[in-house]
Amino acid sequence: MTDRKLGKGALALISALAVAVPVTMVPGTASAYVFSNVRIEGNQRIEPQTILSFLDLPRGRDVSGGELNAALQRLQNSGLFEKVELTPSGGTLIVSVAEYPTINTIAFEGNKRLKDENLNEIIKSKSRRVYSPAQAEADAAAISQVYAAQGRLAARVDPKIIRRDGNRVDLVFEVREGDVTEIERIGFVGNRAFSDQRLRNVLQTKQAGILRTFIKRDTFAPERLPVDEQLLTDFYRSRGYADFKVQAVAPEVARDRDAFYITFQIQEGPRYTFGNVTTVSEVPGVDAAEFAAQNRVRTGEVYNPTSIDTTIRRMEALAIRKGLNFVTIEPRITRNLRTQKLDLTFALTRGQRIFVERIDIEGNTATLDEVIRRQFGTVEGDPFNQREIRNSAERLRALGYFADVKAESRPGSAADQVIVDVNVEEQPTGSLSFGMSYGVSSGVGFNLSLSEKNFLGRGQELDVSVAAGADNQSSGITFIEPYFLGRNLRARAQLWYNTTDRYNADYNTRSVGFLTGLEFPVSENGRLELRYKLSKDTLFDVDPVAVDPDTGELDGSSPILYEEQGGFFTSALGYTYSYDSRIAGLDPLTRYRLKLTQDFAGVGGDVESITTGLYAGAESNAWRESVTFLGEFEAGAVHMLNNDNSRFLDRYTGNGKIRGFEPNGIGPRDLNAPNEDALGGNYFWALRTEVQFPLGLPEEYGIGGGLFADAGSVWGLDNTNGYQGEVDxxxxxxASVGASVFWTTPIGPLRFNFSKAVVKEDYDLEQNFDLTISTKF
Known part of the structure; x- marks a missing residue:
């Protein structure tokens, strides 16, 4: 064990001795030597001829001392010998060598984060091979680099040897892993429009916080810095800062290598708005007025490159529809620093006549070629449009099938031909998730889901889910074909089976059904889905009104519910029109959605009705985007046909519509019935408003706050013949008001709601606190 204690010093001493040993001189010899013989001593595995080839000294003529030293260096640098001596003795040159030992075994000590088998794959030193100090040091450096990639810059690896008999050694790598070198602080210099906290939220890199034990994004990764620079640039330019630049990024490591400090030096520049916006044509015979109608940039709007890009895409699409090939749209911007306005001109110019010879696709091992090709608006033989190729690559990235997508063009077989090379890198698209949820009313629940976004490499989606709570269970399977019949038609098929077991009520429910739909675009932001639904909904185990023989008190549910027991088939045709401003994404500060649904039941089945739903939602950011305003309005109506009465499972219960009330806690109720169960209503409306804001805590804690106010109602019954009188x-x-605390944790996002009903009926059921968890692991 003595050699092992020498550690790195022993290795250094070995090398120093080998290099510094001089040629042994025979007393009285001159400065030049003549050798007729060479005697080699000490070699065991190395052939004499190999040693002579490195020696490379002539025999029978004068050899200077410099030549002898050069020969010594060649032998030493061969990496075969631990020690070399050259000793002239008369007419004989004696070459004494000590070969490096053979590695007996390789061991690792002190490693916990990386297993021995992982480290063995990193190093190049191997058992039963010749030991090389230089290679051992290189292996130690390689192991340290792997630890550094995991954020452990303080890791140290020392190679040591234990000598064994037979000129063998055991090679041991002693590892001190150290702690994770976290990003202690991310700062900014030059920002005036946005706070450090707001800009840190934009970055992919995050600084360490209270959850540093679980969050892995707080380790330094140099490859993330270019991504962060681009994210900052996109963030500023989409908000009017056309001259924004990241001037420098300075990552610094603490002296003891246990923390990183990253500083972004930025130049915001002025915030521009659009000035004069015009369209001109430099192509003979092309009227600029038609293209100006496609303009989506308005004077006075805050500068946003996305709106310019959208207008160019619309103009280019019009040119293609009109058969104007090789017409390009060139945006020309004139800055006015004094007024902080950008004058914009869309110029129609004649481009070079180039055609697409072919599109070559590589790298897709699972995804079919046709799934990739359908994201391209260009096919072989079409005029070449570089913008369309870039947009196609972006659409491919957005699919989520590929870790990387590159689309580049190169010259084709002729001067007017190009070849488009599409290179993709596949990534996993399926997931098996185990999750849990919690609600004050619903209790703890568990779910299992299997999801595949690229089923069989065809771009299809498949989801299978099973969930179980204290009083309810649900399961379902959904299959989506995004390009039905090879067109931009989204086909959907869905099966479900849901039950409730006395879920805040004195009855049970069961629903089993099937839905199929076809969705297609009707405008830039709008989509329309046509669907058919068939389901059987059952209400059962309703408590009848009866007298308790022990107490003499009445017990049971409303006669209305009791009469509505049983299973009923619903066969309905329906549609949904949806509008989402996020599709175009012109305004990063404000987003809004609109949805209108109608289902017409009576295409067979037991129910004849028209059900209409309306949803409108808006979200906006203000005060340097640190505060978010949200507003939602929902309404629905069930209208029965042929003078039928609606049933409980057809009506609205208001569950989740207004915070501050329990499920089944509002709406029509038979007040004279002993159980006073909620009956549901044919109509409902709900208005929800909310503001979310930081609480002044470090953003890495992931804790924010909010205030909300809700209002709404559930009302209307076809049958009001309750127990001993009318129902309300x-x-x-x-109405309710409340406060929320949001906490992003490793187990999922937590939301704590504290609410107070300020307008209610005496029979309503309040819920003043609610905690929700949703996570996957």
Missing amino acids: DGMHVR
Whole structure:
């Protein structure tokens, strides 16, 4: 064990001795030597001829001392010998060598984060091979580099040897892993429009916080810095800062290598708005007025490159529809620093006549070629449009099938031909998730889901889910074909089976059904889905009104519910029109959605009705985007046909519509029935408003706050013949206010709601606190 204690010093001493040993001189010899013989001593595995080839000294003529030293260096640098001596003795040159030992075994000590088998794959030193100090040092450096990639810059690896008999050694790598070198602070210099906290939220890199034990994004990764620079640039330019630049990024490591400090030096520049916006044509016979109608940039709007790009795409699409090939749209911007306005001209110019010879696709091992090709608006023989190729690559990235997508063009077989090379890198697209959820009313629940976004490499989606809570269970399977019949038609098929077991009520429910739909675009931001649904909904185990023989008190549910027991088939045709401003994404500060749905039941089945739903939502950021405003309005109506009465499972219960109330806690109720179960209503409306804001805590803690106010109502029954009198099914407004705490944790996003009902009926059921968890692991 003595050699092992020498450590790196022993290795250094070995090398120093080998290099510094001089040629042994025979007393009285001159400065030049003549050798007729060479005697080699000490070699065991190395052939004499190999040693002579490195020696490379002539026999029978004068050899200077410099030549002898050069020969010594050649032998030493061969990496075969631990020690070399050259000793002239008369007419004989004695070459004494000590070969490096053979590695007996390789061991690792002190490693916990990386297993021995992982480290063995990193090093190049191997058992039963010749030991090389230089290679051992290189292996130690390689292991340290792997630890550094995991954020452990303080890791140290020392190679040591234990000598064994037979000129063998055991090679041991002693590892001190050290702690994770975290990003202690991310700072910015030059920012005035946005706070450090807001800009840190933009970055992919995150600084360490209270959850540093679980969050892995707080380790330094140099490859993320270019991504962060681009994210900052996109963030600023989409908000009007056309001259924004990241001037420098300075990552610094602490002296003890246990922390990183990253500073972004930025230049914001002025915030521009659009000035004069015009369209001109430099192509003979092309009217600029037609193309100006496609303009989506308005004077006075805050500068946003996305709106310019959208207008160019629309103009280019019009040119293609009109058969104007090789017409390009050139945006020309004139800055006015004094007024901080950008004058914009869209110029129609004649481009070079180039055609697409072919599109070559490589790298797709699972995804079919046709799935990739359908994202290209260009096919072989079409005029070449570089913008369309870039947009196609972006659409491919957005699919989520590929880790990387590159689309580049190169010259084709002729001067007017190009070849488009599409190179993709596949990534996993399926996931098996185990999750849990929690709600104050619903309790703890568990779910299992299997999801595949690129089923069989055809771009199809498949989702299978099973969830179980304290009083409810649900399961379903969904299959989506995004390009039905090879067109931009999104086909959907869905099966479900849901049950509730006395879920805040004195009855049970069961629903099993099937839905199929076809969705297609009707405008830039709008889509329309046509669908058919067939389901069987059952209400059962309703408590009848009866007298308790022990207490003499009445017990049971409303006669209305009791009469509605049983299973009923619903066969319905329906449609949904949806509008989402996020599709075009012209305004990064404001987003809004609109959805209108109608289902017409009566295409067979037991139910004949028209169900209409409306949803409108908006979200906006203000105060340097640190505050978010949200507003949602929802409404629905069930209208029965042929004078039928609606049933409980057809009506609205208001569950989740207004915070501050329990599920089944509002709406029409038979007040004279012993159980006073909620009956649901044919109509509902709900208005939800919310503001979310930081609480002044470090953003790495992931804790924010919010205030909300809700209002709404559930009302209307076809049958009001309750127990011993009429039921209350009037349109009574309910309202609540509350505060929320949001906490992003490793187990999922937590939301704590503290609410107070300020307008309610005496029989409503309040819920003043709610905690929700949703996670996958």
